[in-house]
Amino acid sequence: MGRTVAEKIFDAHYVDNPYGDIHVIKLDSVFCHEITTPVAVNDLVSRGKDRVYDPAKIKAVIDHVTPAKDSKTALQGKIIRDWAKRNDIKDFFDIGRNGVCHAIFPEKGFVRPGYTIIMGDSHTCTHGAFGAFAAGVGTTDLEVGILKGVCAFHYPKTIKIEIIGTLPQGVYAKDLILSIIGQLGVDGATNKVIEFAGPVVDQMSMEARMTLCNMAIEAGGTSGICYPDMNTVDYLWAFISDEYESKQAALTAFEKFCPDADAAYDDVITIDAGGLTPQVTYGYKPDTVKPVSEMDGTPVDQVYIGSCTNGRIEDLRVAAEVLKGKKISDAVRGIVSPATPEIFSKALEEGIIKIFMDAGFCVTNPTCGACLGMSNGVIAEGEVCASTTNRNFFGRMGKGGMVHLMSPATASATAIAGHITNSKLYNA
Amino acid sequence: MKNFNGQVLFLDRADINTDEIIPARYLTEITKEALKPYLLEDLKFDGFDPETDISGKSVIITRSNFGCGSSREHAPWALEVNGINLVIAESYARIFRQNMFNCGMMAVELSAEEIDRLFAKFSDKQTVIETDFENSRFIVKADGKELEISFSISGFDRALVKAGGWVDFADKNY
Ligand code: SF4
Numbered sequence: 256m257g258r259t260v261a262e263k264i265f266d267a268h269y270v271d272n273p274y275g276d277i278h279v280i281k282l283d284s285v286f287c288h289e290i291t292t293p294v295a296v297n298d299l300v301s302r303g304k305d306r307v308y309d310p311a312k313i314k315a316v317i318d319h320v321t322p323a324k325d326s327k328t329a330l331q332g333k334i335i336r337d338w339a340k341r342n343d344i345k346d347f348f349d350i351g352r353n354g355v356c357h358a359i360f361p362e363k364g365f366v367r368p369g370y371t372i373i374m375g376d377s378h379t380c381t382h383g384a385f386g387a388f389a390a391g392v393g394t395t396d397l398e399v400g401i402l403k404g405v406c407a408f409h410y411p412k413t414i415k416i417e418i419i420g421t422l423p424q425g426v427y428a429k430d431l432i433l434s435i436i437g438q439l440g441v442d443g444a445t446n447k448v449i450e451f452a453g454p455v456v457d458q459m460s461m462e463a464r465m466t467l468c469n470m471a472i473e474a475g476g477t478s479g480i481c482y483p484d485m486n487t488v489d490y491l492w493a494f495i496s497d498e499y500e501s502k503q504a505a506l507t508a509f510e511k512f513c514p515d516a517d518a519a520y521d522d523v524i525t526i527d528a529g530g531l532t533p534q535v536t537y538g539y540k541p542d543t544v545k546p547v548s549e550m551d552g553t554p555v556d557q558v559y560i561g562s563c564t565n566g567r568i569e570d571l572r573v574a575a576e577v578l579k580g581k582k583i584s585d586a587v588r589g590i591v592s593p594a595t596p597e598i599f600s601k602a603l604e605e606g607i608i609k610i611f612m613d614a615g616f617c618v619t620n621p622t623c624g625a626c627l628g629m630s631n632g633v634i635a636e637g638e639v640c641a642s643t644t645n646r647n648f649f650g651r652m653g654k655g656g657m658v659h660l661m662s663p664a665t666a667s668a669t670a671i672a673g674h675i676t677n678s679k680l681y682n683a
Numbered sequence: 684m685k686n687f688n689g690q691v692l693f694l695d696r697a698d699i700n701t702d703e704i705i706p707a708r709y710l711t712e713i714t715k716e717a718l719k720p721y722l723l724e725d726l727k728f729d730g731f732d733p734e735t736d737i738s739g740k741s742v743i744i745t746r747s748n749f750g751c752g753s754s755r756e757h758a759p760w761a762l763e764v765n766g767i768n769l770v771i772a773e774s775y776a777r778i779f780r781q782n783m784f785n786c787g788m789m790a791v792e793l794s795a796e797e798i799d800r801l802f803a804k805f806s807d808k809q810t811v812i813e814t815d816f817e818n819s820r821f822i823v824k825a826d827g828k829e830l831e832i833s834f835s836i837s838g839f840d841r842a843l844v845k846a847g848g849w850v851d852f853a854d855k856n857y
Contacts, residue, residue, distance in 0.1 A: 270857065274838035279857065291755065293713050298850070320711070327711035334713065377754035377778060393756035393782035399853040407839070407849070441698055442748040446777050475751065477777055540698060627707045627753075648702040648752055650725045 257515025291375030308404035354595030357563035364494030420529030425681030437544030445475030565643035566594030577667035584673030689741025700752035750779025
């Protein structure tokens with residue numbers, strides 16, 4: 256019987272099978288940020304075990320609230336900063352060099368096909384875009400990962416989503432994943448890995464694949480996974496060129512982690528992207544999804560473009576294309592947070608930052624910012640935000656606030672109109 | 684082992700997410716104790732008021748997909764520091780469920796029918812649950828009546844509860 260991607264990765268990282276279908280696997284990397292790591296660090300210190308399994312395999316960043324906004328967040332930053340120093344963690348990104356974890360770690364070349372990665376962050380599934388098994392975990396799993404370099408999971412079951420056809424003009428990976436979550440429901444993939452496959456995914460850039468995998472967790476999925484191909488190799492080439500003779504050789508090595516033709520899936524779903532239109536959420540769960548056209552006219556107070564879902568250069572380019580030469584509505588506050596310093600620099604070079612500023616957007620430093628309502632754009636009770644982020648829970652962006660999730664193109668069009676609307680790129 | 688007995692808080696809604704269990708604005712706390720006053724602060728539905736309904740409760744009975752959303756372990760911690768170590772639901776989000784057992788707490792699944800029955804029979808009464816961990820059963824008590832319900836958790840979950848959590852288990856074994 257053939258194996259899925261996740262099964263191959265699990266088998267290659269096997270440590271133990273203590274009970275039933277529980278597999279303890281070896282970790283290639285443990286990612287850390289300043290919200291969930293400090294409690295793990297404090298616990299390790301109090302246990303007298305302030306050490307890490309391998310400093311080279313631990314990557315850490317301050318991204319959720321940066322610069323620190325008050326004494327408490329300053330202390331969180333200090334704990335992770337001091338810990339990284341004490342434990343000789345070289346890949347630690349502090350202010351000035353920091354960005355949203357799921358954007359900056361891939362950009363630094365830390366993810367490879369076949370890797371196992373955990374992080375105390377639910378959107379760790381993003382890194383599956385590279386053909387890795389990457390899962391969000393809680394602080395205790397993180398703590399054990401840091402100390403021992405292992406994590407326990409149920410041996411994975413997989414849903415394969417085959418996306419056929421072609422995405423219409425003005426319709427993006429974000430619209431696709433919103434519509435998929437709408438179909439699966441918020442627990443449709445609980446305890447399962449989602450493999451995203453088919454011609455539409457084959458055509459996608461790594462950025463778009465990250466958008467797709469990023470929201471696998473919103474359907475409950477443990478990890479989203481795309482198959483490694485030449486796009487993956489091209490993206491990683493700067494980091495791996497001295498490990499492989501040629502791109503083809505790298506591809507051959509990575510293809511070990513593609514699924515077998517006779518792999519057994521829990522479910523196989525085929526989706527035709529051809530008929531898809533821009534999508535938006537209307538409720539307080541990410542599976543409450545409608546076509547944008549049905550929500551047209553819904554007023555918003557704030558528009559947020561950024562996050563690990565849609566704060567990458569491609570996203571900013573699309574947003575800028577809609578905004579170019581336009582002003583956003585007086586009724587709307589626009590905020591954009593390029594996800595990493597490198598993305599910020601590129602956007603600056605390409606004139607994208609100027610387009611945002613001329614349109615009336617506030618451009619912030621790279622950070623999670625408004626996404627989780629802790630800093631940089633918290634909304635007031637009763638306010639509505641059109642957002643390119645991934646969560647719309649009641650109060651997510653500020654107590655009593657409403658968030659509508661959408662693509663960067665839709666968010667820009669919404670900023671100009673002052674209410675939810677389709678972008679002119681759609682079917683242009 | 685932690686305490687798995689006590690008064691029941693019934694939460695009659697599905698998909699209660701971790702933002703509702705403990706809102707993101709409290710994630711700047713670096714001790715578990717500091718989370719205590721904020722448990723379920725953003726959970727709003729008819730028949731539940733966090734101000735009055737949480738005090739004195741040690742067990743939660745709720746519907747499906749409890750603990751979805753953010754991976755924050757602050758959610759189980761906020762329960763733990765309020766003396767709630769046991770949640771009984773139809774199903775859970777993966778990370779939340781794992782976090783519970785990783786902390787030596789219990790997130791037990793019962794069938795939709797059994798959950799329905801518990802709501803129908805007990806949610807309007809002062810209800811107490813006693814957990815017989817060794818024999819995998821709950822004894823549900825209200826108005827002088829008793830109901831016995833058996834549950835099953837995996838060997839791994841059981842080992843974590845006994846060890847007091849995953850750090851101790853992993854430290855011993857790996
Ligand atoms: S951008 Fe939002 S969803 Fe992504 S890691 Fe930051 S807080 Fe989490």
